[in-house]
Amino acid sequence: MTDAASLADRVREGELRLHELEAHADADTAAEARRSLVEEQSGASLDAVGNYGFPAEAAESAIENMVGAIQVPMGVAGPVSVDGGSVSGEKYLPLATTEGALLASVNRGCSVINSAGGATARVLKSGMTRAPVFRVADVAEAEALVSWTRDNFAALKEAAEETTNHGELLDVTPYVVGNSVYLRFRYDTKDAMGMNMATIATEAACGVVEEETTASLVALSGNLCSDKKPAAINAVEGRGRSVTADVRIPREVVEERLHTTPEAVAELNTRKNLVGSAKAASLGFNAHVANVVAAMFLATGQDEAQVVEGSNAITTAEVQDGDLYVSVSIASLEVGTVGGGTKLPTQSEGLDVLGVSGGGDPAGSNADALAECIAVGSLAGELSLLSALASRHLSSAHAELGR
């Protein structure tokens, strides 16, 4: 095996490319060699980046050209009492962030939820989508492809499911725009977030489409999926898990712990989260669900770009017999407890804090449980931030904790 200095020399001499080092040394040595090359070229010091706490080998399927790791502080909120379809009991919520005051806020929300007897959460729909785009001659051929797809679901399902032991094709929804046809494949991906699984399975099904029809595949992803972009289709139809959490907080708890009233929170929610978001043509009718989704995604090894879809959430608040009822419904929360970044040691520990690491029994139940915990964390965050706005404590809280 080669040491880092001689590996770096071989790159300087043009004998090796920067991305080829793992073929000549272990992953930690390769990362060390790359750091020295980057330091030399940029003048930056990568001492902190190189001071990571897991074997680089563990990240091999998560990154290429690795030089080290950035570290995001992780904290916990709670424990919070959750009554979910796949999870129940008191849970600490792991959150990784650099936004001071966020953990304090979610923590306050959790303690208020506990004072109300806990939150309820349920996954109400589940399915990961991939929508390839096909070229056809004209609208008549487009109609023929749509009919063929409806008549041949069993053949598409068979081809797709041959590529996976866990995935199940649930349905295929066609969309036509002139001579482009989009087939939106939706899968039950069990405990995997499922984007690799769905992509591989859909490619196999596309082979059947091309063999049996006149359609020609233009791209395996035609953006009607829709992955990692703001898209109304995800907010309406759902993608990944569609999950809802709610709680009813007694008036005295709202007044004592949140320094406001149920009426003030309900009015603020209407004017801000509903009317304000409508005027802004936002897809997110909430205050900061993305804060909790992003922080829990980082702490548990989710694909952070999918925070885009995770922010498709509606928060409601109403006064019920003098108490405050609040709910959060996240339409497209794409989460997994196997695969992707969940295998990394620190992220896997984050999942362990929730007790949802790895495959669930039955399959899919761990990812459902993770979605329910994120929904309850989001509910806690909404409760606390809405209350801080109602009591005019937002800027003072951030001045005190976040600067």
Ligand SMILES: CC(C)(COP(=O)([O-])OP(=O)([O-])OC[C@H]1O[C@@H](n2cnc3c(N)ncnc32)[C@H](O)[C@@H]1OP(=O)([O-])[O-])[C@@H](O)C(=O)NCCC(=O)NCCSC(=O)C[C@@](C)(O)CC(=O)[O-]
């Ligand atoms: C900061 C608080 C919680 C103070 O709130 P408070 O009620 O004055 O605090 P408190 O000292 O009375 O403590 C109440 C509870 O808060 C928690 N708490 C309190 N301090 C800590 C701490 N240091 N560490 C951990 N937990 C803490 C803790 O649960 C505590 O209960 P206890 O355990 O003591 O019985 C409150 O003012 C608050 O939540 N403010 C809102 C802050 C917030 O939500 N920030 C994040 C979102 S801002 C943003 O990114 C998005 C935005 C705003 O642009 C989106 C939009 O447009 O709306």
Ligand SMILES: NC(=O)C1=CN([C@@H]2O[C@H](COP(=O)(O)OP(=O)(O)OC[C@H]3O[C@@H](n4cnc5c(N)ncnc54)[C@H](OP(=O)(O)O)[C@@H]3O)[C@@H](O)[C@H]2O)C=CC1
């Ligand atoms: N390809 C793409 O277009 C995109 C990929 N990504 C990336 O894809 C990755 C996530 O894809 P994903 O498919 O979730 O993960 P992986 O590609 O890591 O695959 C996970 C595999 O785990 C196996 N598995 C074992 N136990 C279970 C279980 N209980 N439930 C479900 N599957 C199980 C399945 O194998 P089997 O199928 O054999 O049953 C499954 O395919 C992330 O790294 C993400 O960043 C993100 C966006 C787009």
